[in-house]
Amino acid sequence: MAKTKIAILEGSKKRAALLKALFRATQYEALISGSARQLMDSIGAGTEPQLILTNTTIRRDDQDGVRFIKALYLKQQRAERPMPSIIVCSAEDRGSIVRQYAYRFSELAQVYYVFMRDSDIEHESQRLLYTLQKALEGQDTSSAAGEAKGDKHTVHKNRLKDFIKQTTHLPTMPTSAAQAQKALDDPQVPLEELGKIIQQDMTLAANAIKLANSPDYGASGRVTSLEEAYQQIGRKTVIDTLLATQVFDALEILPSDFNMESLRKHSYAVAIIARVMARRCHTIENMQDRINFSSTMFTAGLLHDIGKVLIAQHFPKEIDDIMPRTYSGEYSMVEAEAEVFGFDHADAGLQASMEWQLPILLINVIGRHHWPLEKILPRLKTKQGHLSQRIIRVADATSYQLGYGMIRSDGKPPEMQDTYFEGTGITRSEFEKWVPEIHNDIAYMLETA
Secondary structure, eight states: OOOEEEEEEEOOHHHHHHHHHHHHTSSEEEEEESOHHHHHHHHHTTOOOSEEEEEOOSOSGGGOHHHHHHHHHHHHHHTTOOOOEEEEEESSTTHHHHHHHHTTTSOGGGEEEEEOOHHHHHHOHHHHHHHHHHHHHHHHHHHHHHHHTOHHHHHHHHHHHHHHHHOSSOOBOHHHHHHHHHHHTSTTOOHHHHHHHHTTOHHHHHHHHHHHTSGGGTOTTTOOSHHHHHHHHHHHHHHHHHHHOOBOOOTTTSOTTSOHHHHHHHHHHHHHHHHHHHHTOTTSOSHHHHHHHHHHHHHHHHHTTHHHHHHHHHOTTTHHHHHHHHHTSSSOHHHHHHHHHSSOHHHHHHHHHHHTTOOHHHHHHHHHTTSOHHHHGGGOOSHHHHHHHHHHHHHHHHHHHTTOSOTTTSSSOOOOOGGGGTTTTOOHHHHHHHHHHHHHHHHHHHHHO
8 A cells, every 4th residue: 555655844853753753654654854955855856745744943944844835835836736735743832833824825724733742742643643634634625626616617727827937027008008118218217207107007016026026136025015126126127127018918808897997097096095004004103114014015005906917818708707797796706706717816816926926915915805804814923914904905995985996897896894994003984084185196196197
């Protein structure tokens, strides 16, 4: 009988020896290493583990379970293989950091946690073995469910993965392209002027943020704002990126009520609202931190629906199947997308932002902004992570109230909820007093662009 392969990252030699002894007489074939890099090399050499076991105190990069899980996720995505189930077997509370981080790369059902001291491995090993068996059974259930959905969804998902890997620059709207071209006619055009054009177009902004977080610039996962992106890549690269950006060529194929210009204005409105709210969020006491956070939230608002651009770019004809489902009001856009494709625009944005190695806060806003708060908040560790999820929901709902939404194609526009304001230090009534001023700012900026 073939053994189940399990890859184990364990920095403690004593604990590694205990695990090796435990698995010797079981159905598991254990590949144990104290180095994440060595373990990744082993997996790349043909070892395909069905389970991942990690325990780390996050003291050394080479033993860091967080980095290991992220690297493995990206590797599996590129190879179009499903992520193995992850078991965080921790000897101390800090193991929960790895567990929470793992949730960002796998669905909840694929991440398991068991607290075991060294003595527990020797004397209570059944708890760990039970968790491993539970993880294997979960994989079987997930696989069966996927087959039941049929091949059509699988084809769509695989196409999306291929498209994202091949995408170097997202196309932009004709109006934005014309503005950029006019500005670039001046060889001495200031970076500030180019920045004003970029900040009003979600695809131009995505191209800049994507490039700044690429391995070429050594800042993967750290650049969260457009200002930081410009500093990272420089004026010449900003210009080269604008010159390389093509005009969106699928506009004539898209249904008339799937209006990409409306999406551009919606994204900009959400960005403005999110920035204002973040800057006035007094639960962040340090003013400079608040300013930095407001810049990050502007970027988050601008990119939150980037998945809609990916779907419109690569599946323009299939959108005809989505639209009728939204007209009756029985389906939201997210629900209709999931029924047609097997994924929604937030899932598409999540996959792209992971592939582009964007910072975790942006990944979570792009990929989880339609999740219920009670589902996403337990996964987040930082105050700004929690605030970002609340602020993006307020900004999204407000943009629709102000008329900056894709009304017909989003049969169920988002509704404002009092719970969105909890923990922000801003009351709903206080925020509503700002809305007329915010509305005027958005309208002015869009009219003068």
